[in-house]
Amino acid sequence: MLQMNTLTITTTINRRNYTLCINPNQTLLDILREELGLSGTKRGCEIGECGACTVLMNGRAVNACLVLAPQIEGQEILTVEGLAVGEQLHSLQEAFLEHEAVHCGFCTPGMLLSAKELLDENPNPPETDIRFAISGNLCRCTGYVQIVEAIQAASANKPERKP
């Protein structure tokens, strides 16, 4: 094995506290997928262009492929696995199901988190804001129409959206 100086960090992922032993050159995406088995966050380009790896860090959407592991020290991370609370799906997840916003599903986790950041900030965004908010998330399947519809639906009927 190629050895490297490891680093110990503490962080919160999906409301759970972790103490992790990491290589400083690992990305948050590596940590999630390889170390923690949270494979819902997807790897599509690894250069910050496709948005498939989008997660929330302290409520802001970031590309996990561009975040180095040491940067998550003390931060709060939310991935697609943490969107539902128990059995209760997040209203965005419900809306994506209802509006056929999911085709192959590879972009879906990232889309959901970009959309969550938007709705947390502005519960009733106009369509242009929705399109702008997901413009960093590529989708090759849907043409974005049903995704935009789903986000609109989730914004209109938002009951108290928890985390």
Place this chain on the structure above:
Amino acid sequence: MEKEHNIVSTQQRRVDAWGKVTGKAKFAEDYNVAHQLYGKVLRSKYPHARILRIDTSKAAQLPGVEAVLTAKDIPGSKVFGIVVKNQAILAEEKVRYLGDGVVLVAAVSKEIAEKTITLINVDYEPLPVLPDPETAMQPDSPRIHDDSPEYEFRNTFVHHKVRKGDTEKGFAEADFVIERRFKTQFIEHSYLEPEAVLAEPSEQGGVKITGSIQNLFSSRRSVATFLNLDLNKVEIIQTTLGGSFGGKDEVMTAMCCRSALLALKTGKPVKMVNSREESMLESYKRHPYVMYYKWGVKKDGRITAMEQRCIADGGAYASMSPFVTWRSVVQATGPYHCENVKTDVYAVYTNNNYTGAMRGFGSPQVNFAIESMMDELAEKVGKNPLEIRLQNGFERGAVTATGQKLEHNVSLKEVLTKAAHSSSFAKKWNDYRHQPPSPKKNGIGIACSYRGVSLGAEGTDAAGTIVSVQTDGSMIVSSGITDMGQGAQSAMSHIVAEVLGISLDRIQFLNTNTSRVPDSGPTVASRGTIMGGSAAKRAAEIVRATLLDVGSKMTGITAEALDLRENYLVHTLGETPVPPGVESGDSTSRRCKRLASFTELAAETFRRGKPMYGFGWFKSPKTSWDEEKGQGEAYFTFVYGCNVAEVEVDTQTGKVDVVEFTSVHDVGKAISRGGVLGQIYGGVAMGLGYGLLEEFDFEDGVPKHLNFDEYLIPTSMDVPPVKAIIVENEDAAGPFGAKSIGEPANEIAAPAIVNAIFNATGQRVYELPANLERVLLGHKLTRKGERGSVRKSAAETWTDASCKIRHKATDE
């Protein structure tokens, strides 16, 4: 089936969506097992070269390396191919494009595998690079495949023709002749999920491969011959696929073979995952075409002769080119009447990435030419684009260029009229034509098409689906038709649920496994619904007959008076009023009495020892083709579609914004409305990319972009609101009358946009994509040198090779 539908055509959720919104769906890269190794492949350094020597001694000594393999280690066939078997899984003597694999390694970590690759030395003798098909066709060009038969021209491996009537006579009758050259570009599929597989040695000496594989059965055939194994020793399981669009076929076959070889040699599981750069470098693309169109026309707008010559860049290997170009030759003159047709389509080897199946499959290219020609014809004879299409378009009974009489409901004029009407086409077209000069100009454009459904005379066309009822009444469905994200599983589930009167949540669809379902051919050519769906319907009907028979014995009511509805066995009471005291559990207007739950019925069937299993097989109706005459019943049925695009062109920068889009398709019957709409929206977006943005560019065989920083696909900001209109003329050939939508949705957006640009500016774009420079300057600007993600080392080493042939200046 005359009754109303409970599931089919109603709003139902996709069966696979829950796992995808919760992060539980497992895509290929998400599979891991203990002690897995990581496989990597060293690819070529030159687009065309002879391999002189491969030195792996240093690499093999690195700690953590478990295997370093070359072509010499292959036990069986070293080449594969769906039609022409000449694609190397590991190149031995020659490399023919930059994506060719040369050496294979497996190591205990990804990092070590990557390091190992850098320790391998390969000596090459660079050969002349042939990046342009028209140059490659010249008699003095070197041959890319020494032993490949040539058709008429050098490096030409396919020549399809269509001959009808006498074009000389047709041109003699014409008042004008319109002659144009069109050109289209390479397109990267851009499935969001890069390729990945996990290969595990199995207990009986075979191998099990789990991965993002589109056409499991053709991949399995290649793995078996490559490893000298029987087909039953190679088990391939498809994972949830993160998009394919035709793209996860041969590139996955190569990956399957390579990982399986590593697994068998090391005795350990081997995982292989492509980075996006590796994916774009190795994977095949949509064929670029050069198309010469020459039409003879009368002053009144009739077409007397159509002559076409198309050259497809096949790249380094044959792949699906023979099939793709066959669809082009059949559809090259569109849904328009003409007595005299002569079409030739060639596919030519070059040193670019090989080209193969991509959504549309040979139609987007010719549709761009046909629909541009139609508009030129309209312009020439002073009609509007809608009129000229209605005048020349097919109706029922029309005879196509291949001599096929269309006996189904030919809805071309219906879709044309609906699209034009709902977009106010004629009025806007006229207004925009006469708009005053201004920096921003508006335009509207129309394009339509007909498309043969399924494989047609291209290949054997049959598929199987299995429905298995469990003792608690839940259901397992599996099929040889695969789901790539397009919703095939949902469509088949909807059909099964409809026939058996159960709700969708009682159905579990299994991912396709080659060892558990019959070979159903490739899931291409939009055949998922019509083939897999028909097979699913038959399987469900077999089960239904058994269940109703048991139900009849259980209740003493004749089977004819029984039905399965909403998870119940019911007694149908016809249209008579419900007698007092009888509950009507049916939410529809149909009256019935519930007799037993589906669960009870299933349990009873099991108790009575009846088979609870149905196997449905569907073979497509007959088609025919005479290769010499270029005539035949090419497809058993066709679909019709029309797109209208409205654009705003910035005349100072050449920037084109699509502001509105209308897409009308006759799908026969929409099994799942949301699914059909989704296919239409996604198809339009991809067509918009084809028309305006995307171009996978090469310079002398070296790709200029290998990631999404430079290969641009449409984002949410590029795609306009799309008005989708579904037309349903049920077709006897499909389940519940359904045909197809996946590819039709994608094949006419680009010409609609280009025609809209002409309406706005009076300038026509003859080469795709219609990007800034082509719209503004009328030609392409070329960029020299590399940027961004391009593989620098490869580019540097080979450009100083003295022996290259320059591009013929085709981009003047």
